[in-house]
């Protein structure tokens with residue numbers, strides 16, 4: 178009955194592409210216990226070190242006491258609790274939009290937004306290196322789907338100028354998840370305004386990390402903020418925010434449309450309210466703990482300086498995603514394995530997740546890493562380059 182599946186799995190195995198899950202026994206932190214062994218981990222998106230923060234744990238317990246464990250129903254059928262509602266208000270205010278709407282995950286938020294805003298008569302323009310959830314969303318929407326070369330605004334403008342669709346939607350990661358580089362947000366917004374397009378900005382890796390008080394990629398390093406009614410902003414709450422979930426912030430017309438028509442919002446149980454309750458505390462830590470972002474930036478600098486005199490090349494990135502170029506897949510796997518033997522976890526990322534010939538180690542840094550942690554990694558990499 179399953180001989181075809183068995184054969185496909187065997188081929189995957191043979192090509193070295195079979196993936197395995199490892200069992201983590203400790204909380205998520207810079208040091209984790211996995212399969213009984215301690216590791217120094219550079220593999221999580223817990224950029225601010227909040228996933229195991231005592232204040233958040235306490236807030237989650239309080240939330241459970243106040244609201245119970247399960248939401249019991251979807252948001253439109255009496256599952257929308259005061260905890261969800263308060264968090265939406267706080268997120269709208271924090272990101273500077275008229276309204277915000279919670280989704281269970283970032284994957285579901287992207288599916289919901291894109292399918293609610295684009296259909297058969299519409300066209301979607303997407304950066305080639307966008308996250309898989311944005312690609313899946315575009316395919317599911319049945320809109321015409323045009324992918325432009327990574328960050329190529331001239332190509333995007335050509336497509337926008339030539340498009341005759343009911344609605345045009347540009348979708349892009351704000352911080353690219355395998356590159357760590359940042360989309361030119363100001364120019365993207367200008368293009369969308371010029372050609373009457375909407376811009377869906379996926380800030381999964383920017384929210385909490387970038388911008389003053391961690392307000393995200395729309396809050397530029399020069400102190401200016403990008404505002405436009407053309408922007409539909411999405412960010413996740415399971416990365417820097419340390420908990421789980423996602424939200425969309427936008428004009429009220431967009432938020433109301435999502436409530437009425439986003440299928441991944443409507444046809445699913447609301448997340449446990451205790452998570453929203455914990456996220457209110459997380460938001461406070463994000464806003465107030467400037468020292469976490471400062472520690473993170475110091476760690477980024479220390480890594481870059483530590484590898485300067487080595488043969489390894491980091492891709493140009495000012496964010497906590499620091500990809501180290503290996504080239505061929507087997508080389509990436511070799512380095513990752515050798516680090517692992519030294520008790521250091523850095524995942525190897527291979528095609529088709531990244532373009533051919535650009536296999537890499539995806540180093541993710543956290544405010545929770547100590548200077549000696551970064552030193553251990555750079556020293557191990559120096560040894561492996563010999």
Ligand SMILES: *Cc1c(COP(=O)(O)O)cnc(C)c1O
Pocket residue numbers: 281282283284285287308310350354379381382413414415422423
């Ligand atoms: C992680 C991620 C998502 C998905 O978010 P989840 O909450 O984990 O489902 C979406 N977009 C980008 C760019 C991501 O990195």
